[in-house]
Amino acid sequence: MSDTQQNSSGWGPGASDVEELVPEAKSYSANQLVVRRFFRHRGAIVAMITLAAVIVVAFTSIGVGPIPGWWNKDIATAYDKVGDGSPTWAHPFGQNTIGKDYFALTMRGTQVSLYIAFGVGLVSTLIGTLVGAIAGYFRGILDSLLMRLTDVVIIIPLLAIAAVLGRMTGGDVNLLVLALGVLTWTSLARLVRGEVLSLRERDFVMAARAVGTHPVRIIVRHILPNTVGVVIVSATLTIAAAILLETALSFLGFGVQTPDVSLGSLISEYKNAFTTRPWLFWWPGLMILAIALSVNFIGDGLRDAFDPRQTSTKE
Amino acid sequence: MTEPVLEVRDLVKHFPVRRGLRRRTTDAVRAVDGVSFTIRAGRTLGVVGESGSGKSTLARTLLGIERPTSGQVLVDGEDVAHLSRAGRRQLRRDVQMVFQDPYTALNPRMSVGQIVGEPFAVHRVRPPRGRTSAVGELLELVGLDPGQVNRYPHQFSGGQRQRIGIARALALRPRILVCDEPVSALDVSVQGQVVNLLQDLQDELGLAYLFIAHDLGVVRHVADEIAVMYLGRLVEQGPPGDVYDRALHPYTQALLSALPVPDPAVRLTDSRAIMVEGEPPSPVDPPAGCAFHTRCPLARQLGEGARADGGTGAGRCASTPPSLEPHGAGAAHDGTAPSHRAACHFARTLPTPATVEA
Numbered sequence: 001m002s003d004t005q006q007n008s009s010g011w012g013p014g015a016s017d018v019e020e021l022v023p024e025a026k027s028y029s030a031n032q033l034v035v036r037r038f039f040r041h042r043g044a045i046v047a048m049i050t051l052a053a054v055i056v057v058a059f060t061s062i063g064v065g066p067i068p069g070w071w072n073k074d075i076a077t078a079y080d081k082v083g084d085g086s087p088t089w090a091h092p093f094g095q096n097t098i099g100k101d102y103f104a105l106t107m108r109g110t111q112v113s114l115y116i117a118f119g120v121g122l123v124s125t126l127i128g129t130l131v132g133a134i135a136g137y138f139r140g141i142l143d144s145l146l147m148r149l150t151d152v153v154i155i156i157p158l159l160a161i162a163a164v165l166g167r168m169t170g171g172d173v174n175l176l177v178l179a180l181g182v183l184t185w186t187s188l189a190r191l192v193r194g195e196v197l198s199l200r201e202r203d204f205v206m207a208a209r210a211v212g213t214h215p216v217r218i219i220v221r222h223i224l225p226n227t228v229g230v231v232i233v234s235a236t237l238t239i240a241a242a243i244l245l246e247t248a249l250s251f252l253g254f255g256v257q258t259p260d261v262s263l264g265s266l267i268s269e270y271k272n273a274f275t276t277r278p279w280l281f282w283w284p285g286l287m288i289l290a291i292a293l294s295v296n297f298i299g300d301g302l303r304d305a306f307d308p309r310q311t312s313t314k315e
Numbered sequence: 316m317t318e319p320v321l322e323v324r325d326l327v328k329h330f331p332v333r334r335g336l337r338r339r340t341t342d343a344v345r346a347v348d349g350v351s352f353t354i355r356a357g358r359t360l361g362v363v364g365e366s367g368s369g370k371s372t373l374a375r376t377l378l379g380i381e382r383p384t385s386g387q388v389l390v391d392g393e394d395v396a397h398l399s400r401a402g403r404r405q406l407r408r409d410v411q412m413v414f415q416d417p418y419t420a421l422n423p424r425m426s427v428g429q430i431v432g433e434p435f436a437v438h439r440v441r442p443p444r445g446r447t448s449a450v451g452e453l454l455e456l457v458g459l460d461p462g463q464v465n466r467y468p469h470q471f472s473g474g475q476r477q478r479i480g481i482a483r484a485l486a487l488r489p490r491i492l493v494c495d496e497p498v499s500a501l502d503v504s505v506q507g508q509v510v511n512l513l514q515d516l517q518d519e520l521g522l523a524y525l526f527i528a529h530d531l532g533v534v535r536h537v538a539d540e541i542a543v544m545y546l547g548r549l550v551e552q553g554p555p556g557d558v559y560d561r562a563l564h565p566y567t568q569a570l571l572s573a574l575p576v577p578d579p580a581v582r583l584t585d586s587r588a589i590m591v592e593g594e595p596p597s598p599v600d601p602p603a604g605c606a607f608h609t610r611c612p613l614a615r616q617l618g619e620g621a622r623a624d625g626g627t628g629a630g631r632c633a634s635t636p637p638s639l640e641p642h643g644a645g646a647a648h649d650g651t652a653p654s655h656r657a658a659c660h661f662a663r664t665l666p667t668p669a670t671v672e673a
Contacts, residue, residue: 082425103604115548203420207483212407225424 034167034229037305044301047294054290058110061103073101074263075108087279096270105261106283113243114263114291116177120242123181125188125235129227133219137200143147147193154186163254171257176249180242188234193275195227229306235298240292247288263288318392319353320523321377321410323493326350328376332599341386347600348547349386351639352540356490357517359524361555362572363531367595369528369547373493375479377525378412379403390491408438411484413513415568416564417476423466427454427479428464434486439642441596453482459513474505478512485516493525498533510537533572535559543567546598549639551654563642563657566591567612605660608632613661631660 037042063069069115073079078099082088085102091186093103135146153158162183168174207301208218224231243263250256250264251271258265263284270280324440329343329348354360364370368411375381379390380394388395390409398406414420421430433448435442442449449459468476477497484492494513498506499510510533517524528534534541534555541558542564543551551564562568569591593612596602615630629636637658 061658129505201416203416204422206375206378206380207412207480207583208433208437209411210407210410211437211487212404213433213437218439221425222422224420285331 004145010216010248015048019265022093032234034305036303041301041304043297046302047057047297049292051294051298054287055114055295056111058107058114061107062111071104071107073104075100075104076259077101084095085277093283094277096280101284105266106263106287109263109284110287110291112173112256112260113264113288115244116173116180116240116246116256117295118293119174119177119233119242120184120246121179121239123178124183124185124238124242126185127182128222128234129192129231131185132189132225133227135189136193136196137215137219137223139197143193146189150186150189153183156183158183158198158245159248162249163252166249167249171260173256173260176246176255178258180245180249184245186240188231188238190235191230192227195230198225199223199226207298229302233299233303233306236295236302240295240299243288243292243295318355319389320356320391321525322387322389322392323353323377324351324375324387324389326376327384328372328381329384342599345547347376348601349600350423350544350547350549351386352542352549352552354491354523354525356523357521358536358539359517359526361526361528361541362544363529363534363541364544365526365529365570365595367546368597369542369598371495373380373544374412374493374525374527377491377493378410378556379406404438408434408487409489410491410493411487412480413477413484413491413492413494413497413521417473417480418500420480421476423468426465426467427459427471428551428644430468430479431464431482431486434483436629438487439474441486448483449486453486454479456485456516457482471522472505473501474508477501477505477509481509481512481516485520486562488520489522491523491525493527495527496529497526499528499530506533508646510520531559531570532637533549546595546601548658550607550659551657552639557655561655563662564607564609564659566607567657602633604631604635604659605637605658613659635660 059069059082061069061071062074079095079101080088081095081099085091085097085099087094089101091101093101093106096102096105122268131150132148135143162180165179165183166176169179190195198218205218206223213222247264248253248266250262251268253268256262256265261269266284267281267288270277274278322436326347327345329345331340333339333342334341338387350369350373352360362370362373372381376383383396390406393402395403418449425433427451429448432446434440435446437448449602450464454461454464459475459482463471467527468479481497488533492495492513496508497513501509513524514537516522524537526534526537541551541553541555541632542549543558543564545566551558551562551567558567559571562571570661577589589613595607595612605611605614609634637660639656639658640662641654641656642662
């Protein structure tokens with residue numbers, strides 16, 4: 001069918017059109033190419049496995065809410081202390097001062113920190129993409145207003161305003177996510193705006209306008225799908241930044257409040273135990289390190305996959 | 316004679332130049348500065364001119380992407396500016412465009428089927444046998460395999476992409492197709508195929524073309540009438556035979572003399588080249604009088620003294636803008652055939668056209 005079609009159309013000796021066709025067996029969509037390049041990035045793969053392992057262990061071990069996990073101890077009960085509370089078979093991460101199981105506490109802290117990090121990533125990506133797309137597409141006065149708003153958010157010292165907002169949330173994790181989300185969207189908004197400014201001048205956007213496509217449809221169907229690279233990479237890096245921001249806030253006492261715990265609040269609570277009972281400090285610290293590192297590596301891998309020209313990987 | 320499907324009357328598009336804190340309008344880029352023409356169904360008007368002469372702005376204004384500063388665009392005798400909402404939607408369907416660069420004209424994240432079928436979705440049109448088969452028919456119409464609807468633009472060659480772009484433009488059965496340099500980004504071998512495709516489609520569907528190009532050879536091949544643009548204005552207009560063989564305006568003559576001649580013997584002895592020096596003047600501040608007089612070889616030939624006298628001689632070049640008037644053989648016609656017109660005070664007194672074929 002394909003051959004007869006091409007030949008019967010008979011536009012001169014136009015074999016060049018037909019020959020240049022990518023053979024079926026080797027044709028990938030743009031997304032498939034991105035996935036392939038990502039999987040060639042070894043660091044990103046290791047990071048993804050690490051992160052997946054952390055997530056799975058954190059959520060299955062002590063369970064979520066009413067759903068029980070496979071770990072036989074919980075975060076609330078003070079168990080009999082074994083020795084000085086250092087790691088044992090019964091309590092692999094040790095016990096805290098009053099005998100609570102530190103593995104369960106660390107897992108709970110990891111859950112909360114992950115939730116906050118991904119929540120902040122989501123909120124800030126939504127706001128940043130929306131602001132950037134509107135500013136870039138409509139330009140003019142709307143652009144000026146939104147970009148000056150962005151400038152204002154940027155110049156406020158992040159930690160100071162986050163501390164104030166964190167205090168106001170009164171320990172409600174969802175409010176904390178919102179508060180951090182509305183402070184971290186600025187860089188993405190600028191990136192998306194830049195992308196949109198260049199995309200809106202492309203001929204395919206002109207073609208859509210010539211057909212009479214509604215601006216909202218143009219943004220959603222034609223422009224945003226082409227910014228997905230920037231958005232995903234930036235979202236990943238925001239998640240990495242958010243986990244550190246949450247840690248810093250909780251460490252300062254403005255983030256997650258007792259009785260709930262996060263990795264930051266655990267470190268904060270046991271910062272004086274660093275010399276005497278170091279496991280109380282090291283386990284949450286290690287988790288923060290693992291999560292922040294692997295998210296950053298995944299972000300690097302994604303950036304290389306979406307933008308092969310800037311690749312830093314070998315080969 | 317059929318009624319013109321597209322009529323443009325004295326179209327002007329200025330882009331304001333804003334300066335300073337208060338963004339006051341200080342100047343305007345005169346991208347299109349008083350252009351008039353008509354196109355009938357099934358006919359092609361070729362527009363040529365160098366970069367920056369306002370060809371693309373003209374195209375965008377016709378598509379309704381830019382609003383004209385003044386002047387009228389009439390589709391089927393109806394003024395586009397006074398259309399109702401529904402009328403404007405219909406206009407979107409009547410006038411469509413084929414773009415220059417097939418690599419940016421297709422959204423890389425949409426499959427061919429989505430690209431070609433999008434006009435249906437935007438206009439909530441239900442083709443008789445469903446959208447899928449309509450897309451297949453369109454692809455077949457432009458010489459592509461309908462089985463390739465699920466492929467993405469990067470899997471096609473430049474010529475094939477241009478065909479996809481043409482299929483998209485044809486989806487809503489337009490009556491006027493604006494082709495903005497549709498083949499200049501393609502290989503020469505593919506150019507011929509796309510030009511032939513456009514001509515076949517014109518015969519089949521009775522489309523009116525506004526064919527913009529800077530390749531004079533291609534334009535001569537496709538156009539029933541030619542308009543030469545310089546700095547936002549038409550300087551010469553007429554049937555291809557007249558314009559190419561009996562060019563009236565010095566600018567047209569210069570353009571034609573720049574055409575490569577595929578004969579080495581001619582090129583070696585070629586002394587006919589008319590050189591136009593310098594860049595086109597800024598469209599923010601076009602020269603007074605005839606926009607071309609600063610670079611015009613004829614005005615130079617007529618002499619400095621003559622240019623300055625401001626009376627009956629060549630001084631008119633610098634003071635009075637020439638209007639587009641019938642000249643030569645075309646002047647005898649009475650409007651039934653496109654007459655040969657040029658905007659030059661001295662079109663009649665020109666020496667023998669420099670481009671007579673050997």
